[in-house]
Amino acid sequence: MAHWLVKSEPDVFGIGELQRRGTAPWDGVRNYQARNFLRAMAVGDRCIFYHSNAEPSGAAGICTVARAHYTDHTAWDPASPYHDPKDGPKVQRWSMVDMRFELVFARFLPLAELRAVPELAGMLLFSASRLSVQPVEAGHFAFIEAMGGRRPAATRSGSSRRASGTKR
Secondary structure, eight states: OOEEEEEEOHHHHOHHHHHHHSEEEEOOOOOHHHHHHHHTOOTTOEEEEEEOSSSSOEEEEEEEEEEEEEEOGGGGOTTSTTOOTTOSSSSOOOEEEEEEEEEEEEEEEEHHHHHTOGGGTTOHHHHSTTOSEEEOOHHHHHHHHHHHOBOOGGGOOOOOSOSSOOOO
8 A cells, every 4th residue: 555645725625525525536637647647546545634725734544546547537527627728538647546535634634743753754845845746654654644643523513615626
């Protein structure tokens, strides 16, 4: 099993929205390196769900890959914010996976706090900050999961401001 960090803007598709939906496509990745990492994901891989472009940005919880990569058809849709006019049924550049909600951290972990932890030195998050899908070493993943803790199921709640849901 591999471990990943996936980023989404919380006002577009936050962890609360994934929690509400249970399973949802992780679409809209339009960076080739991030796409290649996404294509390397396998069912059962665990991911840190990271809220990006937020005040503050940080780790919000955990999700799991529910379906391995397949064609991201949102690239073909001119109405989609992730439309790519060079993509289509004959040239399929972009992929997506399905993610399943696992948990919201008991404590949100802001980027500044993560950066300050010596045990997390070397994470791509700190050097490739714009990469929306990135691998995470197993030790780093376990450390972040322990820092965030598990929120009791009875107190989980929340949804994003927008119920439709593409990301990034």
